[in-house]
Amino acid sequence: MERLIHQLPRFFSPGHLILLAEAMGTTLALTLIGCTTGFLLAFLLVFFRRTPGILGFPLRLIAIFYVEIFRRIPFLVVTYLVLFFIQAFVSDASLFTIAVVAICIYATAYTADIIRGGFDSVARQQIEAATAMNFSRWHTLTAVIIPQSWPVILPPAVAFAVSFIKDTALVSQVGVFELTFRGKELNNEGFSGILVFGTISLLYFAMSYPLSRWGRWLEKRLAPSRSQKSRQRLRHA
Amino acid sequence: MHHLEVRNLASAYGTLSVLKGVNLTLTKGEVVALIGPSGSGKSTILRVLMGLTHPTGGEVLIDGAPVDYTRAASVRAARDRMAIVFQQYNLFQNMDVLRNVTIAPVKIKKRRRAEVEAEAAKLLAKVGLAEKHHAFPDELSGGQQQRVAIARALALRPEILLLDEVTSALDPELVNEVLDTIRGLAADGMTMLIVSHEMAFVREVASKVVMMDKGVVVEEGPPKQIFDAPRTDRARDFVGKILRH
Numbered sequence: 001m002e003r004l005i006h007q008l009p010r011f012f013s014p015g016h017l018i019l020l021a022e023a024m025g026t027t028l029a030l031t032l033i034g035c036t037t038g039f040l041l042a043f044l045l046v047f048f049r050r051t052p053g054i055l056g057f058p059l060r061l062i063a064i065f066y067v068e069i070f071r072r073i074p075f076l077v078v079t080y081l082v083l084f085f086i087q088a089f090v091s092d093a094s095l096f097t098i099a100v101v102a103i104c105i106y107a108t109a110y111t112a113d114i115i116r117g118g119f120d121s122v123a124r125q126q127i128e129a130a131t132a133m134n135f136s137r138w139h140t141l142t143a144v145i146i147p148q149s150w151p152v153i154l155p156p157a158v159a160f161a162v163s164f165i166k167d168t169a170l171v172s173q174v175g176v177f178e179l180t181f182r183g184k185e186l187n188n189e190g191f192s193g194i195l196v197f198g199t200i201s202l203l204y205f206a207m208s209y210p211l212s213r214w215g216r217w218l219e220k221r222l223a224p225s226r227s228q229k230s231r232q233r234l235r236h237a
Numbered sequence: 238m239h240h241l242e243v244r245n246l247a248s249a250y251g252t253l254s255v256l257k258g259v260n261l262t263l264t265k266g267e268v269v270a271l272i273g274p275s276g277s278g279k280s281t282i283l284r285v286l287m288g289l290t291h292p293t294g295g296e297v298l299i300d301g302a303p304v305d306y307t308r309a310a311s312v313r314a315a316r317d318r319m320a321i322v323f324q325q326y327n328l329f330q331n332m333d334v335l336r337n338v339t340i341a342p343v344k345i346k347k348r349r350r351a352e353v354e355a356e357a358a359k360l361l362a363k364v365g366l367a368e369k370h371h372a373f374p375d376e377l378s379g380g381q382q383q384r385v386a387i388a389r390a391l392a393l394r395p396e397i398l399l400l401d402e403v404t405s406a407l408d409p410e411l412v413n414e415v416l417d418t419i420r421g422l423a424a425d426g427m428t429m430l431i432v433s434h435e436m437a438f439v440r441e442v443a444s445k446v447v448m449m450d451k452g453v454v455v456e457e458g459p460p461k462q463i464f465d466a467p468r469t470d471r472a473r474d475f476v477g478k479i480l481r482h
Contacts, residue, residue, distance in 0.1 A: 125323065125325055125327045126327060126329060126330065128289055128323075128327065129323065129327035129328075129329065130329075131287075131288075131289060132287045132288075132289060132316060132320070132321050133316070133320075133341040133345060133393060134313050134316045134317060134341070134345050135341070135344075135345060136345075139344055139345065143329075143332075143340060143344070144329055144331070147331040148330060148331050
């Protein structure tokens with residue numbers, strides 16, 4: 001404990017603070033880019049899954065296998081797979097890119113199920129009305145299904161992204177300079193583990209708590225009604 | 238030649254036969270009413286016509302040309318000429334009244350927005366909802382929603398309008414406002430195929446009444462015949478039951 005107190009001034013030096021702030025930025029960027037891209041790709045995957053007919057069969061198969069496989073592989077293993085796969089083809093790929101790709105692959109699989117659940121929550125009659133008016137599948141999706149399932153999709157999708165802030169710690173294993181990696185470095189430099197990882201914990205909390213509050217707020221806003229009105233209230237809020 | 242002709246139409250869910258060879262004709266400007274007990278297949282006919290339920294046999298002809306329900310292009314062409322109004326209105330919950338009415342003509346039929354909006358305004362005035370352009374469906378009563386649904390169907394400029402029990406989900410005091418709208422359409426010469434339980438209304442607007450039971454047509458003829466002098470026992474039984482109410 002005495003050692004810890006003794007280390008305090010040196011630990012919170014400007015250089016270290018900048019280092020930690022940068023690492024936080026990396027963690028947030030990994031989460032934001034990976035999860036957002038994954039979320040958008042997940043829409044495509046769900047669109048594949050809902051493609052009818054014989055011609056759509058390979059698309060449906062791709063979508064089902066993708067989700068079933070990647071939801072069953074630990075994220076760390078996905079990260080290693082991506083690392084070795086990309087390095088086999090591109091020798092100078094940055095570790096950050098590799099980590100983003102891994103997060104994106106994983107987020108796609110998880111949010112695809114969230115999106116599918118949202119789409120399934122739209123009343124069949126709404127889709128029939130669109131079909132009877134000759135809406136294409138694309139128009140039905142963009143004009144009717146997505147706007148109506150948004151309130152069902154968004155809260156769990158945000159919750160997923162928020163929880164992923166802490167799961168990005170796993171990419172420190174491949175050497176991305178994010179928060180946990182920097183923590184390990186400082187610890188190796190001789191700083192007390194309690195001090196280092198205590199600080200790191202607080203920083204993770206500081207990043208994810210406001211976001212999860214925002215997610216909760218979003219859920220409350222969207223929950224009472226699936227109509228446009230709730231979205232208007234949201235816009236005006 | 239008939240405007241719409243249904244020949245020996247059959248439809249089944251798995252082993253359950255819903256339609257077992259139905260024949261039906263409509264000429265231009267005619268209002269035909271489908272009546273009969275629940276589960277007799279009335280609504281299924283409309284769903285099959287719109288390509289929402291697959292036929293398992295028989296033919297549908299529009300102006301003598303058969304519709305091939307296995308071909309998407311053919312189904313789309315048929316939907317271009319008909320419009321349906323549903324029992325539960327099925328207005329798009331995420332769109333206001335005006336957008337509900339204009340979205341298909343603008344996005345699907347690629348007509349000019351200004352022209353479509355002007356027409357939509359006229360249609361909404363016609364169904365008595367000129368003041369509600371920017372209301373959302375869940376802010377309207379059932380009767381108002383159903384009138385928007387009728388305006389939405391008319392905005393598609395259909396040759397044939399299909400009405401599927403459009404007053405069945407409404408509170409009794411809201412039924413008349415919807416029936417008045419349909420009366421107006423009949424007076425304008427709109428070709429309509431109506432599924433209804435409103436017998437007094439059917440008697441008044443229909444030029445022909447088709448009574449169905451268990452997936453087949455039991456009897457058809459002018460309203461006078463069906464309601465006053467039914468020729469089959471089944472029709473007599475059904476008409477007797479509903480008119481006693």
